[in-house]
Amino acid sequence: MAKTHVFIDGEQGTTGLQIRERLAGRTDIELITLPEAERKDEARRTQALNDCDVAILCLPDAAAREAAAWVRRDGVRIIDASSAHRTHPDWTYGLPELDPAQAARIAGASRISNPGCYPTGAITLLRPLVDAGLLREDAALAIHAVSGYSGGGRAAIDRFEGEAGDGGRPPSFQVYGLGLDHKHVPEIQQHARLIQRPIFVPAYGAYRQGIVLTIALPLGALRAGVMARHVHAALADRYADTAQVRVAAPVEDASTAILDPQALNGTNDLSLAVFDNGALGQVLLTAVFDNLGKGAAGAAVQNLDLLMAAR
Known part of the structure; x- marks a missing residue:
C-alpha cells in the first residue's frame, strides 16, 4: 500500500512536535520535512503544501488562513489545528464523536478544522x-x-x-x-x-x-x-x-x-x-x-x- 505523505506546517510548535512524536515509527506515513532554513520560506512551504496528501496546519490563526489559501491542488486534504476555521461553514468540524455520523463526514472531507x-x-x-x-x-x-x-x-x-x-x-x-x-x-x-x-x-x-x-x-x-x-x-x-x-x-x-x-x-x-x-x-x-x-x-x-x- 502506498504511503500517505503528510506535511506538518509549523512542526516545531507545541502541537506540531506532539504530532510528530505520535507519528514516529509509523510505516504507513511519510513525513515531508523542510530544512530549518526553509521553514519560513513561502515558496518552499507552498510547494510542500501542494506536494503532500494531507497538510496539518499548526500555525497561528492568520497564518493558518494564509497557508490554507496556498493549497491549490485538489487532492490535498487539510487538517487545521488552529482556531481559524472552527465555525466556518465550509470546513468540517474535526470532532469525530460530535454525533454518530461525524466520523464519516470527516473521512470524506477535504478541509477539517481540529477542535479546541x-x-x-x-x-x-x-x-x-x-x-x-x-x-x-x-x-x-x-x-x-x-x-x-x-x-x-x-x-x-x-x-x-x-x-x-x-x-x-x-x-x-x-x-x-x-x-x-x-x-x-x-x-x-x-x-x-x-x-x-x-x-x-x-x-x-x-x-x-x-x-x-x-x-x-x-x-x-x-x-x-x-x-x-x-x-x-x-x-x-x-x-x-x-x-x-x-x-x-x-x-x-x-x-x-x-x-x-x-x-x-x-x-x-x-x-x-x-x-x-x-x-x-x-x-x-x-x-x-x-x-x-x-x-x-x-x-x-x-x-x-x-x-x-x-x-
Whole structure:
C-alpha cells in the first residue's frame, strides 16, 4: 500500500512536535520535512503544501488562513489545528464523536478544522444532552476549566520551565479570559447547539498538561422531570461505541471523588462523569483529558487516520 505523505506546517510548535512524536515509527506515513532554513520560506512551504496528501496546519490563526489559501491542488486534504476555521461553514468540524455520523463526514472531507482543547470537553458533555432534549438550548451556562500551562503554547512553557526572569515565576494558578470573550466560546456555542452564549472561565495551573473541565447545571437548565440518571444515560448511550470517550459509572459517595487533570496525559482519551446532589437538585458535568492529546495532537492524528482509512 502506498504511503500517505503528510506535511506538518509549523512542526516545531507545541502541537506540531506532539504530532510528530505520535507519528514516529509509523510505516504507513511519510513525513515531508523542510530544512530549518526553509521553514519560513513561502515558496518552499507552498510547494510542500501542494506536494503532500494531507497538510496539518499548526500555525497561528492568520497564518493558518494564509497557508490554507496556498493549497491549490485538489487532492490535498487539510487538517487545521488552529482556531481559524472552527465555525466556518465550509470546513468540517474535526470532532469525530460530535454525533454518530461525524466520523464519516470527516473521512470524506477535504478541509477539517481540529477542535479546541476546552471546546472538546464542553461539547462532548453538552451536545448529547441538547440532542436528547434533556438540556434546554436556552439555558444560561457557566463553564470552568483548568489546563496545564502547555495550553498557552511555547511562550507559556518557557515562562514556567525556563529560568525565572525579573518578574519571577508565574503564579501557580491563574484565571484568565476575564473579559468573557475567549475565542473558544463561539465554537462551543455553535457545536453544542446552545442558543445563549455560555460564560467561559479558563485557568492555568502550574503543571505541564492535562485538563479538568466542569459545567454546573443550575436549577431550570434541565427540562422538567430530568434527573442526573437521565443525563448519565444519555452520555453513556452516545459514547457507548466510541474508542476515545468513556463515561464513568456513577459514584455512590461523590464527596470522596477527586478529579486529577493529569490522569489521561499521553493518551487520546476523554473521561466524562456526572455528579449530583439529589436533595438540592443540582448536577455537575465533568471532563478530564490531555490538552495536548484529545485536545490537540491526539485529535489531529485521529482525524488523519480517518482520512487515511477512506483513501
